[in-house]
Amino acid sequence: MYRVSSRHLEADGRRAQAADGSLDRGQMTGAQLAELLAAFAAVDPADNDRFDPCLVVIGPAAKLTVRMAGGRLQVHDGRDHFAPAHEMTVAELRGCLDGRPGIAPAGQAARRGLALGALALGVALIGYSLYSAFQVQSVDRRPEVKPLAEAGEVKRRAAALAGTYATGARTGDRVIEVGGDGLIRFYELGARGPINDATDTYRLRRHDTTLCLVTPENGVVDLEGESLVYYRDTYLRRRPSW
Secondary structure, three states: OEEEEEEOEOOOOOOEOOOOOEEEEEEEOHHHHHHHHHHHOOOOHHHHHHHOOEEEEEOOOOEEEEEEEOOEEEEEEOOOOOOOOEEEOHHHHHHHHHOOOOOOOOOOHHHHHHHHHHHHHHHHHHHHHHHHHHHOOOOOOOOOOEEOOOHHHHHHHHHHHOEEEEOOOOOOOEEEEEOOOOEEEEEEEEOOEEEEEEEEEOEEEEEOOEEEEEEOOOEEEEEEOOEEEEOOEEEEEOOOOO
């Protein structure tokens, strides 16, 4: 079974829409997911380009964001907002979701020769990479966190944190929206609206003396003054004039 939600897509899956709300489609079997993807492929190309509809599919081994281009699936890693898209068949998509070995994105075989060439260069860089790895703390490391002392403090802090934070206001800048209800949203500013959109939950915690938001899918977001720090990028609180 797969957990499926969608954005900018009507309930029948065949038409895109301007409404920004996410639609939770619940649990689906493989056959139901394939049927929805077939409907998604029928979206008018002009509306697909204009509204950028997408599906978010969570399986046992992966969380994937699926878009459509020319009737072909374009699949992003749902936990890496900046990873490139891979063209996949429905079978390859399900293989990635299920973690089946031997399943790879369409076209990967044609890229293996290039990968082998890159391997030689990679070997030459291993020494430098190992050196760098010991000099820089990994941004993926999850710090040891502790719960806040009082429930009242959690409520006050959540209310004060609620708002929109961004690295800037131009296309390509990234945004974090923090809700007072325990929901958090990550996305990138695209030419026609948000892209690489992901919604998660958070809990307020501390590591050392720093207040942070701990999410199950997207790591740890630190609070520094009135700004958020996520993967070493600073997100300033967005003012109404932005």
